[in-house]
Amino acid sequence: MSVHKTACAAGLAIALLFTSGSHAATEAADADADARAGKTLHLFLSTSETGLDPAVASDIASLNLMENVFDPLLRYDYLARPVKLQGNTARGLPKVEDGGRSYTFQLQPGIFFTPDPAFKGKPREVTAQDYVYSLTRLYDPNLKSPWLFLLEDKLVGDAALKARFSYDTPIAGLQALDKYTLRIRLNGVDPNFLFYLAMPATGVVAREVAEAYPAAGQFGNHPVGTGPFMIKEWKRSDKIVLQANPTFRKSLFHTEPAALATLPPADQAIATALEGRQLPLVQRIEVRIVEEYQSRMLGFLKGEFDYLEQVPESLTDMVLVHGKLKPELATKGITLDRFPVLQTYYMWMNMEDPVLGGYTRDKLALRRAIALSYNSREDIALLKKGLALPAQSPLPPNVLGYDKDYRSPVGYDPALARALLDRYGYKLGADGFRHQPDGTPLILSMHTEANMVGRLRDELWRRNLNAIGLRVEFKSDKKTEIIKASRLGKVQMFETNWVADFPDGDNFMQLLYGGNVGRANYARFNLPDYNKRYEEARLLSDTPRRRSLYFDMSQLIHAYTPWVLLTHPISADLQQPWLKNYRRHPVEFTSWRYLDVDMTRGRPAGK
Known part of the structure; x- marks a missing residue:
């Protein structure tokens, strides 16, 4: 309008x-x-x-x-x-x-x-x-x-x-x-x-x-x-x-x-x-909503967009060869920059869901098995084309509180996942899929975004979960609609990400605080032991005591598994030769007020 x-x-x-x-x-x-x-x-x-x-x-x-x-x-x-x-x-x-x-x-x-x-x-x-x-x-x-x-x-x-x-x-x-x-x-x-x-x-x-x-x-x-x-x-x-x-x-x-x-x-x-210039530097900004990854990439390569942040993992072959910008693009003046994003990808599970929620041992075993089925190496190598780090905790590198030496106790181990499910009564049926301990069918429901990358990630999860005998169905929708439903507790599982609002670990640890259920705590995780530690930690700066509390909180996340921790992306960013003053900020979302356009540098006609 x-x-x-x-x-x-x-x-x-x-x-x-x-x-x-x-x-x-x-x-x-x-x-x-x-x-x-x-x-x-x-x-x-x-x-x-x-x-x-x-x-x-x-x-x-x-x-x-x-x-x-x-x-x-x-x-x-x-x-x-x-x-x-x-x-x-x-x-x-x-x-x-x-x-x-x-x-x-x-x-x-x-x-x-x-x-x-x-x-x-x-x-x-x-x-x-x-x-x-x-x-x-x-x-x-x-x-x-x-x-x-x-x-x-x-x-x-x-x-x-x-x-x-x-x-x-x-x-x-x-x-x-x-x-x-x-x-x-x-x-x-x-x-x-x-x-x-x-x-x-x-x-x-x-x-x-x-x-x-x-x-x-x-x-x-x-x-x-x-x-x-x-x-x-x-x-x-x-x-x-x-x-x-x-x-x-x-x-x-x-x-x-x-x-x-x-x-x-x-x-x-x-x-x-x-220096000394009055901001902003341009008269107009035209912003398009482009949800399809391929449309974004093709639009950038045709000169329709001035920069592209985070080259889609599935399309890196269009612009990179052996990890470097293709020569023909470099010749045009396009530049590549790798940016460590203050961002964590995770798949959360609704702790109030009747199928996989709750704090009893059988539900914990089901969620732990799901986490053990996730193949991080395959995800990073095949889907993210190497442009990511495996997430060991909710905190990405370069935020206050990050511990470079912390390692998750939950790794890719489908054999252990199958053993856990067997032990807690999730038996295989004649169809090769597991039933709930009471004998009723076990069907997981994962929401997903309706785009190409969403479909690729669906296949990764389907393959991982099927390998341990779990059947999963996918429900596609726009992310905005999924988030709305998530806040109401109507989504069972969803893979999403969190970008730092401010450069401190508190911004990530608050995502599992019980007081934020119905807001950013989509997993609806509400564990007194976690809440108590979070309430103490949020009053502290980046001190040894807070780091000790963060260690405990990470251990509780791995123990109860409201999340499957996935990756921290390394963003491959592209910019056009006519764009001036672009520098991606670790926290602010945009740099639009600082950007300028060189009208002599070959922007395509009509763009």
């Missing part, structure tokens, strides 16, 4: 109101617009978006878009490695007091929401109270926010919001001290708290807009933010067009000389090219 065709004109009409009004400011704004004019990024997302409401959406496609439309208080330095936070709408990092339990932010004045009828024709400036409202939305029981775990039981006084929710209930943990000063107070120290304030989920929204579109999901269809881009066109599950926000605040890229000197040469070149 088209979103406010008049928004662009209205935004341009009031743009000068959002600046100092000086002739110099006007000239600068015109120069920025001239530099962006005619520049369009052509990108794709691999799954359909669900809706652009920061408090509600958690799918990758929606997060990619929201990151460019809405503004959290903080964001990541684009090029700093290890990753580093910096101010976004806040003037800088907060003042931290009370032993790490109190954060005071100073907002930049002059940040405005994009125009919307809810503002009745007036420019609407962002205030500290807007952040109070936006963070309070995560507690709204009507929204069922999957991000509530970021704040729940952490903000001082938030019990009042959970007991009887109201947007007008003040709490001591979330206060606007004045128009531009926000104070957040915590019950206890949370080493990762500032990371949360750089996530799309904590982006600022306007109460007037949310209340103007109160129906379920309606606000997510009507995004009004303060970010570098705004939605111009939106055809659901097909095409989204973003345009540069004409009222976007002054946002000049800068790297301190000392930091510049520590960057590798390629990043130094990017920093130098970006």
Whole structure:
């Protein structure tokens, strides 16, 4: 659908109101617009978006878009490695007091929401109270926010919001001290708290807009933010067009000389090219939803997309030979970069499912047998073409808490899997498949994505499970629909992945915390021993004590097997010769505001 065709004109009409009004400011704004004019990024997302409401959406496609439309208080330095936070709408990092339990932010004045009828024709400036409202939305029981775990039981006084929710209930943990000063107070120290304030989920929204579109999901269809881009066109599950926000605040890229000197040469070149430039650098972004792997690859090779992250494992032969970019592609100026993604692939099993859920020994044996049937070596060599590491624990390399020496006690062992099933009464029938201990048929149900890679993975699982006498049926659907059903406990098994929202092990260990059942804990795992350790660990930084707790938690995961741990991908990323300043970030989803297009470098006509 088209979103406010008049928004662009209205935004341009009031743009000068959002600046100092000086002739110099006007000239600068015109120069920025001239530099962006005619520049369009052509990108794709691999799954359909669900809706652009920061408090509600958690799918990758929606997060990619929201990151460019809405503004959290903080964001990541684009090029700093290890990753580093910096101010976004806040003037800088907060003042931290009370032993790490109190954060005071100073907002930049002059940040405005994009125009919307809810503002009745007036420019609407962002205030500290807007952040109070936006963070309070995560507690709204009507929204069922999957991000509530970021704040729940952490903000001082938030019990009042959970007991009887109201947007007008003040709490001591979330206060606007004045128009531009926000104070957040915590019950206890949370080493990762500032990371949360750089996530799309904590982006600022306007109460007037949310209340103007109160129906379920309606606000997510009507995004009004303060970010570098705004939605111009939106055809659901097909095409989204973003345009540069004409009222976007002054946002000049800068790297301190000392930091510049520590960057590798390629990043130094990017920093130098970006220095002093007003972001964003392009006028328009055209985003297509392309769920089929082959369509993405062919589209990139035809020049329809400016970059391709994570070459599909099944199609690596189209672009790589002996692990290197094919010469004919290199000759065209296409480049390849290998990127260790902060990501874990796993197959979860519903712990409340009557067939394989529960904590009794027979159910544990069934899940353990399923895990023992998984052939990691075959998966990595044949399906992932070597572009992955076997997952030993939920934590991928390079997140805080990762233990490079930890090894899973559960490996590929179909003989042991068969012995376990025999011992606990899952006997083979005349048809070669096993029955449940009570003699009834045993049929596993695995949801799967309806694409080529989904079908290849189905065959891997079918072969693995059939080899130990387990029959499995596959149910194909869109990933967004599977996730919705998963949160309701209506999916038995599904292979998925988790990409780090912030670079700490807590972001992965929380996926099996009992308090997150119905949210990101799709396995509905609720084990007191795990919960107790998680609750202690989440209050600790990356210390020896936390690493000891993580070891115990990993052992419990392997003992009860709510997950089959699969792989950590190594992404093979491709970019076109005309794309400038591209550098993939370990945590942020996109780099769109930093990207530029060299109009002289041979983009295909009409692209």
